[in-house]
Amino acid sequence: MTRRDCLLAALVAAVWGFNFVVIDWGMDGVPPLLFLALRFVLVVFPAIFLVRRPDVPWRTLAAVGTFMSIGQFGFLYVAMDAGMPPGLAALVLQAQVVFTIVIAAGVLREVPTSAQVAGVLLGVTGLVVVGLGRGGQVPAAALLLCLLGALSWGVGNVVSRAARVPGGLSLTVWSATVVPVPLLMLALVVDGPSAVADGLAAFGWQAALSTLYTAGLSSLVGYGIFNSLLARNPSAAVVPWVLLAPVVAMASAWLLLDQVPNGAEAGGGLLLVGGVLVALRSGRRPGGSGERSTEPRPGTVDGPPLVDTAPRRR
Template structure:
């Protein structure tokens, strides 16, 4: 990989890592599900008028939107709103790589290699250490929702694999079309019309900045660069850069939120990231099928 492209990969990882703190800042006076709706409205408009729709059935585009957008980000935003520390969230969601391999093994009959199996075990042990060693102020429900978001993300990865198309900018934009109305509807049902109206009335510069950051930098710019790198280089050359995402996330949370990782989080996080690295770089290729594409941005993806 050329130095210029390596710097681009590092820049994307830093942008994605800081995303968690920026999302959390935007949630200050905004119902989380409504905030997801606003984010994807900014992803879709005006990009949908200039980005070509992927050549796959509408049903598959909708499924990608369901799992990679509604499920992943709806659950993540709820988790952050309930008290999940942003730095810890940027670490925990990396378990989606392990979940992806496990779901692909069950649904697509793609048996993981021995190296992948070792990575899965190490990663899950690390996740358990993170869960037990987390700060006592972190609610269990917030942690569970964060893990559920990672599971939805992993399911979406396998949907992309089954569809047989790369998750490029077109899929990002057009699958986002299925997000704003369902998220707004859920927010009206869960939070109530009054909370939604209050949130819309209290949109400020922080909310606008957070929305534009997540939509433009993380989704459109981040995935535009990331997919171009995946098109140029082997996955094994690109995937390791995603390990910088939780480093950026934890560092950003430490600097701007004074969120100091506990000893258990550090030890478990190192184990989790080691498991993710072994799992993502240990895929066994088959002649009949390309390997599952691991979408390794945390909040990403959009």
């Protein structure tokens, strides 16, 4: 990864880390799936009239929207509604790093380097340390739902990487078109029409500000950048950066929600940061330029896209 890509990845991690506190702050009184559906309505409109559809099949857009948006955030929002604290939710969701690298190795033949494996293992150790120090009071169902969200995110990352769409914003916007209606239907089934109606009535300025942040910064800006990074870098070089998000989430929860981190959380957070630094050492060439080589590497997919990207009629 180039230095510019590294800075962009760090920015995304910061935006996403603060996102967990914003979700927890804004979801009060609104059913989680309804809250998420309204978020993605704002992601789609009006951006869909300003951003050209990416030149990939609709099945690719549907797959990215299903796994990276409906699956990841659907499970996450329900988990947080079921009692998962924002800082710990950010931490558990980072199991997506392991899922992504394992799935990418099997599906895309992107074999991680030894430094990337070591960095991920160090980051996972940090996750375990924090989980052991904090997770005893978390409902088991909430923890399982959050892990399912991480798995769905990992699948979505690999689909996005395989698509190789140059403009990450276009993939973010157009994949979101398949999200609001299924989420609204799920909300009606899971919570019931009366709860959905009550949630719409309770949607005040606090929920509106939260939705603006999650839709504008987290989805449009964050995933626009993230999908662009996945399009031009191996998955194992990009996803370790997201391990920084729990550090930002826990710090934000400490400052804004008075959720003071204990020793395990502080130590685990340091291991997470160390894991990212170790994993990213392999992405720099000797000489310090930080530019990525254009030569295909053994065990990676640096050739033609794995999806049919021939021009299509719109």
